[in-house]
Amino acid sequence: MIKVENLSRKFNSTIVLENINFLIEKGELAVIYGRNGAGKTTLIKCLAGFIKVNNGAINLVPNDKKKIGLYLGHEVLIDKLTVKEYIFLAGKLKALTNNVIESKITEFSQTLDFAIHLNKLISEISFGTKSKILLAISILNDPQILIMDEPFIGLDLITIQEVVKILSNLKEKGCTLFISSNQVDILENFTDKILILKNQTIVLEKKIKDLDITSINQLSDLVLTYLE
Incomplete structure (x- = not known):
């Protein structure tokens, strides 16, 4: 489980994240979308404990580094x-x-x-x-928790397919996954929840089953509507 309550982070006088709230239940896969510079990577680093928050709370269950996986991609x-x-x-x-x-x-x-x-x-x-x-x-x-920042950048199509299989298997085992991405189509078949980060805060947090969509094109259109 990943629970974030009233999280805020600023660098000097610049607000990067403000009043962030969301809940990812055990075994769910959530994808967060946002434009470049929206604060997705900063949020990921806050979840990983690399950046301290100015306000709010982060609750990871289990809260054990040996049971948490992290992919930043630019290490x-x-x-x-x-x-x-x-x-x-x-x-x-x-x-x-x-x-x-x-x-x-x-x-x-x-x-x-x-x-x-x-x-x-x-x-x-x-x-x-x-x-x-x-x-x-x-x-x-x-x-048991996997947090990933843009995991598909730089990968060929065959490798992307293999990574998707691996993530799907982890999810079936009860792993909670939180992934930032700008590629809507890759994870659509087993995404449980989407979040959209805009203007330093979460403007949408919805389970896929609660969205009035029937195709990946509709999901892409929905994401674009919120990001514009």
Whole structure:
């Protein structure tokens, strides 16, 4: 579960987020939409604990970092490590055993198609491959809460399909997912709730089943109407 109440955040005198309220129940997948610069990444970082809020409260259940996955997509990686070494380090920081880490590396390097890069230095791989590495790390611990900021940027269509399968499987296991995106069509088949961030606050929070729409085109039109 993710519950946010009256959250506000400003940088100096600039208000970035104001009076943010929403609730994502256990096992729900929620997608938040907003224009570039709307504050989606700041909100994600607040949820992750990277940025302190000025007002309000964030309640994550379970509130245990070992059970939470996080994907930011723009993290600075350690160039001098190989891909395998980097994932292994991330696994140890999540308190996973060596056997579990090895198993996950084998699984995700095949599923996300980066097995041929495992022994390359981080400095030698492409932006898209780095995105795959960060995606693998975010789900390494079979999280009960997964928070993601624009997870599909830089990925090819085949990888996007695999990531969607992974997210769907996590959701079926009861994982709560909160994802920022500007790509309406990718997650439409199993999104439970949408949120729209505009003018520093949430202007729409609705379950998909409560929206008067029957197609992805209608959902896109709805999102665009609120963002204009």
